[in-house]
Amino acid sequence: MLWGMEKVLICGGAGFIGANLARRLLAEGCAVTVLDDFYTGRRSNLDGLDVEVLDRDVREPIPGAYDWIFSLACPASPPHYQRDPLFTLTTSIDGIRRVLELAERCGARVLHASTSEVYGDPLVHPQPETYWGHVNTLGIRSCYDEGKRAAEVFALERRRARGTDVRLVRIFNTYGPFMDPKDGRVVSNFILQALRGEPITLYGDGGQTRSFQFVDDLVAGFLAYMRADKAALEAFFAPKGYAIPVLNMGNPGEFTVRQLAEEVLRQIPESKSELVLRPLPGDDPKRRKPDVAWAKACLGWEPRIPLRDGLAKTIAYFRTLA
Ligand code: UDP
Numbered sequence: 110m111l112w113g114m115e116k117v118l119i120c121g122g123a124g125f126i127g128a129n130l131a132r133r134l135l136a137e138g139c140a141v142t143v144l145d146d147f148y149t150g151r152r153s154n155l156d157g158l159d160v161e162v163l164d165r166d167v168r169e170p171i172p173g174a175y176d177w178i179f180s181l182a183c184p185a186s187p188p189h190y191q192r193d194p195l196f197t198l199t200t201s202i203d204g205i206r207r208v209l210e211l212a213e214r215c216g217a218r219v220l221h222a223s224t225s226e227v228y229g230d231p232l233v234h235p236q237p238e239t240y241w242g243h244v245n246t247l248g249i250r251s252c253y254d255e256g257k258r259a260a261e262v263f264a265l266e267r268r269r270a271r272g273t274d275v276r277l278v279r280i281f282n283t284y285g286p287f288m289d290p291k292d293g294r295v296v297s298n299f300i301l302q303a304l305r306g307e308p309i310t311l312y313g314d315g316g317q318t319r320s321f322q323f324v325d326d327l328v329a330g331f332l333a334y335m336r337a338d339k340a341a342l343e344a345f346f347a348p349k350g351y352a353i354p355v356l357n358m359g360n361p362g363e364f365t366v367r368q369l370a371e372e373v374l375r376q377i378p379e380s381k382s383e384l385v386l387r388p389l390p391g392d393d394p395k396r397r398k399p400d401v402a403w404a405k406a407c408l409g410w411e412p413r414i415p416l417r418d419g420l421a422k423t424i425a426y427f428r429t430l431a
Contacts, residue, residue: 112336113138118175118217120167120208121182122160123150126222126280128287129324130179130331131160137332144171148196149184154287168203174215177335180208181222183257187250187390188293194252201256205263209273219275220335221264225359226254227279230394235363237400238279238355248392265353274339278331281359281399285324285419286426295366296321296420299373300427303380313389315367320398322360323419326412330358333408345407359399360412372416376424 117134119127122143127150134141135158142161155162165171167182183200184190190197205221212219228236229244244254264275284296302309334356342354364372370384405411 115139115176116142116174117177117179118142118144118171118173118211119179119181120144120171120204121150121222122179123147123152123154124181124185125154125285125288126283126324126327127179127181128154129285130181130328131155131158133328133332135159142173142175144182149186149189149289149292151289167207168199169207171207171211173211175211175217178208178212178217178219179222179331180205180219183222183253185224185253186289186292186294187253190253191249197252198256201253201260202263205260209264209267209275212275213267213271213273217274218335218339219264219273220331221260221275221277223261223277223279223355224253224257225279225281225357225397225399226250227258227261228397229254230392231396234396235361235398235400236357238357238403245392249390250392261355268353275353276334276342277353277355278334279355279357279399280327281322281357281397282319283322283324283327283359285423288423290427290430295319295369296423297427299370300377300420300424303373303377303382304427304431306381308385309370309374309382310387311366311370311384312387312393314386315370315384316365317389317393318363318365318396318398319369320360320363321369321416321419322358322412323414323422326360326414327358330356330404330408330410333410337408342407354407356404356407357399357401358404358410359401360414360416361398361401362416363396363398364416369416372420373424376420
């Protein structure tokens with residue numbers, strides 16, 4: 110098949126990453142269907158797009174036939190995934206089950222969104238794919254972390270048992286246009302607070318770090334990964350002892366939350382906002398930074414957009430909402 114002729118399903122396609130991915134796939138000439146129950150996805154993210162929309166819960170059997178399926182459906186920001194923890198847990202696990210059932214029926218290739226949260230509050234820094242993680246099974250993040258870890262197991266065992274062509278990507282903190290202004294994530298919170306002249310809320314002392322990836326880099330990584338030949342991926346992963354491909358995607362540039370706030374204020378010079386300290390939520394990882402050597406070796410992919418440039422584009426997006 111020629112690239113760009115694929116019939117594509119994006120589960121969770123009305124969310125932040127899905128909306129960016131849908132635009133890129135449409136630009137490449139793909140036929141795009143979005144499945145979303147709009148629990149956190151937003152209809153406005155699809156405004157003006159020539160996509161079919163299936164307003165459904167991903168935990169139910171999925172109709173249709175596709176070449177590619179992107180499995181992104183799950184609340185992903187801490188306030189959203191903690192709102193109904195068992196919904197989050199079952200969406201992770203039953204969602205991948207339904208995606209794989211569909212893929213096996215129609216012979217689709219699947220990219221499943223896992224997360225850097227599988228590494229928990231990591232004791233190894235930066236985090237390579239070989240790190241097993243340090244997750245509190247009984248903390249406020251566990252509904253998400255353990256759901257995503259179990260979904261990796263689901264994908265692994267179905268690939269092992271049936272040869273289902275499913276690939277895992279562990280996504281590190283990502284930001285950009287179409288983020289939900291209300292999802293409580295650090296980048297959207299700080300930009301909106303700065304634009305509105307409200308206090309910028311640093312949780313803890315703001316010394317914890319994150320690595321921020323602009324969404325266009327992630328979407329480029331998704332496409333490179335989906336287009337990679339199944340046999341070539343197996344040749345890369347089998348000698349490493351992996352029965353399923355798994356790649357980190359994130360930007361290794363590491364910043365403290367305080368540095369992020371300072372950069373946002375530098376880019377919004379008219380802002381009258383000041384930094385304030387707020388209590389650190391439970392189980393908040395102290396450091397996070399991806400090792401992306403495997404994605405580079407396997408796909409020739411690495412992030413290209415520095416935080417400064419990505420923030421400028423994201424601030425421009427949020428200004429249009431104000
Ligand atoms: N954070 C913050 N102020 C906010 C929102 C988040 O200081 O208004 C911190 C949060 O405690 C965490 C980091 O920013 O250490 C990233 O938070 P986010 O919710 O974006 O994602 P996480 O990486 O924690 O899942």
